[in-house]
Every structure is written in C-alpha cells, then in structure tokens.
Amino acid sequence: MAKTAIILGATGLTGSFLLKRLIPDKRYEKIILFSRSATRVKSSKIEEHLIDMFELGKHRDKFKGDVVFCCIGTTQKKTPNKEIYRKVDYGIPVTAAKLCAENNIESFLVISALGADPKSRFFYNRTKGEMENAVLQNGIRNSYIFQPSLIGGERQEKRPLEFISKQLMKAANFVMFGPLKKYQSIHPDTIAKALQQVAEHGYDKIRIESDEIKNIAHDDD
Structure with a gap:
C-alpha cells in the first residue's frame, strides 16, 4: 500500500x-511539504504548504501521513539570536513530534547532530540534546534520531567560515578511522539515503x- 510522507525542511x-x-520512490503516493518558501x-x-514554521501547530488538519522526515535546522552563524535559534532547532521538531502523536503517525525521523547532549555546556549541543529528549517523550512507535557530523555539500547561501571548515574536515577524513570515523564529514545525500532506508x-x-x-546508506548501493 502506497504511503504518504511529510517532509519538513525540503528546501x-x-x-x-x-x-x-x-x-521516484513507488512506495510513496504523496509527499506533503511544510516550509516557509517554495521548493520549485x-x-x-x-x-x-507555505507557512510560518513557528506556527506549525496550527496546521494539524493538514499534518496527516505515514512517516514524517524532519530535516529542519539552522546554525549559530546564520541565526545568532539564541531565542530564535531554539525556536528553529528545538521548537519546530518538538511541535512536529507532538502532531505525529496527535494524528497517530507512527514513524518520525529527525536530524539532530553528533554530540547532542542535554547536559552540554555548549548551547548548540544542549539544544539538540533537549530536542531529542522532548521528541522521544511523545512515544511515537518508530522514532529515529539521526546524528550526523559536519554536513558537506554546497548550500545556496554562502557561509565562508563553514566552507573553510568543510575543506579542513575533508582533509581530516583521511586520518579519521576506528573510533574517530564517526567524526568524518558526511554528504547530505548520504543522510537522505539513510533516512529513506530506515523509514522503510x-x-x-x-x-x-x-x-x-x-x-x-552504503548498504543501499
């Protein structure tokens, strides 16, 4: 039976x-998108659905499907205001998880970050860790939290410091093995492939x- 997927952050x-x-995945007959700008x-x-993502909770009637992929996230460089940053990286995923619980959606996959820890002294890691815990409190049957390292790939907006960091990470990847392997940078399509695999x-x-x-992702190759 073909399914309906909901993607938050498709842009x-x-x-x-x-x-x-x-x-092109025949397992899905409909893909519902919630974002602030069109994907084109x-x-x-x-x-x-083009909406104010901070008002996601008001769209419960449209938030209906079989699996939700939450790919929402920002950076401290892009969003220096901590209050707004938390509304994005904590508020939106947690609201989405609550809507899943209310609408009996049994699968919720969310992108967090490696090093997420609710007890961290670093605001970024602490926010991600608190988000993870709040998501899991909703008791969604199939909940999966993806914790990627630095995500590679080219963004539409230019982030010079992030670009330099990514180049350094690419070089460092060659010496990161064993326990350090998880700190290697990762391509966004690799994460997408894994999301698709785990959802199924x-x-x-x-x-x-x-x-x-x-x-x-490699198992899917």
Whole structure:
C-alpha cells in the first residue's frame, strides 16, 4: 500500500536531496511539504504548504501521513539570536513530534547532530540534546534520531567560515578511522539515503550516529 510522507525542511540541504529520492520512490503516493518558501520542484506527488514554521501547530488538519522526515535546522552563524535559534532547532521538531502523536503517525525521523547532549555546556549541543529528549517523550512507535557530523555539500547561501571548515574536515577524513570515523564529514545525500532506508526497514537503535548513517546508506548501493 502506497504511503504518504511529510517532509519538513525540503528546501534545505538534506531535505532537498530527500525530496528528490522520494519522488521516484513507488512506495510513496504523496509527499506533503511544510516550509516557509517554495521548493520549485514539480511533481504530481507533491502537496506543498507555505507557512510560518513557528506556527506549525496550527496546521494539524493538514499534518496527516505515514512517516514524517524532519530535516529542519539552522546554525549559530546564520541565526545568532539564541531565542530564535531554539525556536528553529528545538521548537519546530518538538511541535512536529507532538502532531505525529496527535494524528497517530507512527514513524518520525529527525536530524539532530553528533554530540547532542542535554547536559552540554555548549548551547548548540544542549539544544539538540533537549530536542531529542522532548521528541522521544511523545512515544511515537518508530522514532529515529539521526546524528550526523559536519554536513558537506554546497548550500545556496554562502557561509565562508563553514566552507573553510568543510575543506579542513575533508582533509581530516583521511586520518579519521576506528573510533574517530564517526567524526568524518558526511554528504547530505548520504543522510537522505539513510533516512529513506530506515523509514522503510527500521533500525535496531533510536539514535544513529554519523558512521552508522554512512553504513546504512552504503548498504543501499
């Protein structure tokens, strides 16, 4: 039976790759998008809702499907205001998880970050960790938290410092093996492939770290 997928953040780096993968996937008959700007992707499968993402909770009647992919996220460089940053990286995923619980959606996959820890002294890691815990409190049957390392790929907006960091990470990847392998940078399409795989086949862990994400994606090759 064909399913309905909901994607939050389809205009973002990883979300855009995921959308491209789900369109030809015959397991999905409809893909519902919630975002603040249009994807400009044409497909008869797509149902697109342009909304204020901070008001996602007001759209419960449209938030109905079989699986939700939450690819929402920002950076401290892009969003220096901590209050707004938290509304994006904590508020939106947690609201989406609550809507899943209310509408009996049994699968919720969310992108967090490697190093997420609710007890961290670093605001970014602490926010991600608190988001993870709040999501899991909703008791969604199939909840999976993806914890990628630095995400590679080219963004539409230019982030010079992030670009330099990514180049350094690419070089560092050659010496990161064993326990350090999970800190290697990861391509957004690799994350998208893993999201697609786990949504269909599940996984034996709730929290999936970066090296595991790569392994899942490679198994699909």
